[in-house]
Amino acid sequence: MSLRIVVCVKYVPDATGDRSFADDLTVDRDDVDGLLSELDEYAVEQALQIADEADDAEITVLTVGPEDAKDALRKALSMGADKAIHVEDDDLHGTDVIGTSLVLAKAIERAGYDLVITGMASTDGAMGVLPAVLAERLGVPQVTLLSEVKVEDGTVTGRRDGDTASERLEASLPAVVSVTDQSGEARYPSFKGIMAAKKKPVEALDLSDLGIEADEVGLAGARTVVVSAAERPARTAGTIVKDEGEGGKQLAEFLAGQKFI
Template sequence: MTLRIVVCVKYVPDAAGERRFAGDGTVDREGVDGLLSELDEYAVEQALRIAEGSDGEVDVTVLTVGPEDAREAVSKGLRMGADRGVHVEDGGVHGSDVMGTSLVLAAAVEKAGFDLVLCGMASTDGAMGVLPAVLAERLGVPQVTLLSEVSVGGGAVSGRRDGDRASERVEAPLPAVVSVTDQSGEARYPSFKGIMAAKKKPVVEWDLDDLGLDADGVGLAGAFTEVVEAVERPARTKGEIVTDEGDGGLKVAAFLAGRKFI
């Protein structure tokens, strides 16, 4: 029997770019380069490690929701070694918050078929970290979140969750939703063989109609949250040079105190 793993990934604006909001209060994804969220790469890596360590058949699907450019997130997962991809693209999804996104993901995961869903601990743009829990609730399955170590066997998924003072072992029966941290294992770089093989791997495209969803329940219209106002970060000003004439320390202290840093 094949173990079906679905990895949810997100195409996000490059953190090194100049990020800003669009006129409708959503993140401007057109004016900056994008890439697969780094934290989601750890989820892809864990899925591949589970597949490599399994005695049985394992099928790894990479799933994303987003505009045309978001297909690159799926492509990166395929180059790393995933077997197939799913790209949900529909203009009605634009502006979805975590509630709308989780609704679309849940419908896509169910349509794809799953035994285990893997997610990163958060996205590098929204950084909320709640989607895995909401997704598990929508799917009606257990959630095992923030794992730094993951294993699958005996019809269950288990792992280690590290806290500030202690670590704990957690386990849940399959099917389940799991999120992994950036301590779970360094994500691999795609090999030349993986890059070439990815060109032949299947990627299906679905829209809201394919998933049986109404546009009124997602996007800006169905969002539980709204950006009312956004102010652009002020430009960096020229720094102040302190000339040390024997009292440099006092001048630096006065500068810091004047800005309430000390």
């Protein structure tokens, strides 16, 4: 039987762009370019490596987002994933991690799965809790923050590295796994992969397909909201120390005055 792997990916604003909030205090995604979250590329890479080791495996990439989120799916497909699912609905605007986990869980159950792989966090929200919430909704084990992951004989095993020690973890499939940016460099899509991605299937779903009511997601159903935001203050001119024999002393006094030393 084929190993069914679902990789959850996210279309995020480019971190190098000038990001801001819209009038409703959600992230303004119109004025900045988006891309596949870098941390999710590691999840795609690990799925590809697991599939390479399996006798038979199929990788589905799944995202929740606006029309442009297809770009993230195409990137993952060009890396080597087999097919994609795109959940898009106007009522999803403003959805927080709790609502997103509901949508992902319903889509994953609809698709069928043995293993769900995510990145360690998104590069926009950076909460890092979605894998655990998703596992709870699916009712399966979670093995999170892995820097190494393998699947064999119906079991997923991995290594979680901490500051002072490493742990070996395992769980029976089906399960949810998240991987860190230390799990292995993500491959670059080849020209052949980019061309092949254009022909791979992308299934479009909305809330009605998943049996989710509008008030369960979006700003109306959000458990977490931004209540205020202010622009970062402009950077002020720094202090210039001219070294005329007393530079070291002046630098030490400055650092001491700022309580850095």
